[in-house]
Amino acid sequence: MPLAIDxxxxxxxxxxxxxxxxxxEQLGCDRKKFANWRRKRGMESNKGIFSWDGAxxxxx
Numbered sequence: 001m002p003l004a005i006d007x008x009x010x011x012x013x014x015x016x017x018x019x020x021x022x023x024x025e026q027l028g029c030d031r032k033k034f035a036n037w038r039r040k041r042g043m044e045s046n047k048g049i050f051s052w053d054g055a056x057x058x059x060x
Contacts, residue, residue: 005029005037014038017046 006027013023020038024031038045 005034007037010034010037011043014043014046019046 010023010027013026018026020031020035024034027034035045
């Protein structure tokens with residue numbers, strides 16, 4: 001398992017709306033490590049913030 005998270009790829013996958021589990025499967029990293037990395041950057045979990053068509057919901 002890699003020691004460091006590929007920040008560019010992780011951010012790209014997060015922006016696409018993938019869940020932590022899905023991102024970690026693609027990056028080969030630990031979910032807890034990724035969740036901590038994501039939270040430190042002010043990124044919320046994608047769980048539950050997508051509409052039925054897969055687009056991120058935008059709140060005014």
